[in-house]
Amino acid sequence: MEKMSHAFEKMKMLVGMEGEDYHQQPAIEDGNSFSFMDDFNSHCTLTTKQRFYGFAICFVAGLTCTLLMLSWSVLYGSTAFLIGPKRQVSMMFDPVRIYATAIYLASMIIALFCAFYVHNKLLTLLAIILEFGALIWYTLSYIPFARSMVSKIMLSCFDTEF
Known part of the structure; x- marks a missing residue:
């Protein structure tokens, strides 16, 4: 099971997701929230x-x-x-x-x-x-x-x- 979760984490990193913190909600700073596209683009790390x-x-x-x-x-x-x-x-x-x-x-x-x-x-x-x-x-x-x-x-x- 540990190998499976490790492989899943590696797969998340390959497609641009950061692992466990992917499911967290974006932080709200000074009353402004991220738009959907800003949140989406923050997880896409491909050049x-x-x-x-x-x-x-x-x-x-x-x-x-x-x-x-x-x-x-x-x-x-x-x-x-x-x-x-x-x-x-x-x-x-x-x-x-x-x-x-x-x-x-x-x-x-x-x-x-x-x-x-x-x-x-x-x-x-x-x-x-x-x-x-x-x-x-x-x-x-x-x-x-x-x-x-x-x-x-x-x-x-x-x-x-x-």
């Missing part, structure tokens, strides 16, 4: 450089997970657990799923190309939207009648005839 590094690391990690690992794990990994990796690869290229698979893989490549080579945010965003649309369409192919149901719902939502 500007440390904040920038933290932001950059979290941003790059989140972007990597979103663009590469998360989308691929949803497409391939989740269903591979259910049916096995070999059968998953063969099912990806079934006639029912071939178009969704091709659009997904192509839009993933296009999104990376637009982001890292062309540097066009709008094209990158459009490719990512197309990528997730293909991913959803691919996933719906495993649920009986899901594609036809979604198609009917989308047609009724965007029907221009009254």
Whole structure:
């Protein structure tokens, strides 16, 4: 238990809290109290450089997970657990799923190309939207009648005839 409390105190120090005196109320001097932001800023002891590094690391990690690992794990990994990796690869290229698979893989490549080579945010965003649309369409192919149901719902939502 002592090791746990010591580790907790170290963690508090790493994130800028002072340990046990964190829960104390701010002192009132001459009738003036600290504002919320003054109290909050007194507990944030990271330098500007440390904040920038933290932001950059979290941003790059989140972007990597979103663009590469998360989308691929949803497409391939989740269903591979259910049916096995070999059968998953063969099912990806079934006639029912071939178009969704091709659009997904192509839009993933296009999104990376637009982001890292062309540097066009709008094209990158459009490719990512197309990528997730293909991913959803691919996933719906495993649920009986899901594609036809979604198609009917989308047609009724965007029907221009009254």
